[in-house]
Amino acid sequence: MPDHDFAIRPATAGDLPGLAVLYRHLNPTDPVLDTAMAEERFSAILAHPGMTVFIAFAGDVAAATATQIVVPNLTRGGASYALIETSSPTPNARVMPAPSSVMR
Numbered sequence: 001m002p003d004h005d006f007a008i009r010p011a012t013a014g015d016l017p018g019l020a021v022l023y024r025h026l027n028p029t030d031p032v033l034d035t036a037m038a039e040e041r042f043s044a045i046l047a048h049p050g051m052t053v054f055i056a057f058a059g060d061v062a063a064a065t066a067t068q069i070v071v072p073n074l075t076r077g078g079a080s081y082a083l084i085e086t087s088s089p090t091p092n093a094r095v096m097p098a099p100s101s102v103m104r
Contacts, residue, residue, distance in 0.1 A: 003095050011053040016042050018062035024050075050080075057101070 016038060023030070033041070040098065044049060050070040056063050066086045073080050 005059045008056045011055050012047065013039075013043065013046060015055055015062065017085065019053075019065065022062045022065065022087065076100055 019042070020038065022059075028050075039096075045053060049070075052068050054066045054068065056065070064087055066084055069083045070080050071083065072078075
């Protein structure tokens with residue numbers, strides 16, 4: 001896929017079907033959530049203060065994700081810190097996310 005067909009942006013409610021396909025590649029043995037529960041959980045994720053799900057797209061296909069949670073802090077002069085979790089890309093995507101990590 002040409003590099004110009006690659007984009008990363010925050011997830012929106014309309015991205016749930018593509019994420020479901022991507023997560024099925026990541027964890028094929030996980031139980032499939034019914035649509036109502038998946039929509040409820042994803043809505044809660046999108047509304048959670050300080051939490052953002054980023055999606056990497058190869059063309060129109062969700063190819064990888066990174067979830068960032070910014071946490072308020074009382075140390076280091078009150079500087080917040082972020083927890084970041086990434087998912088593996090789909091088998092056909094040329095996206096290489098970093099391993100799951102904690103950043104300060």
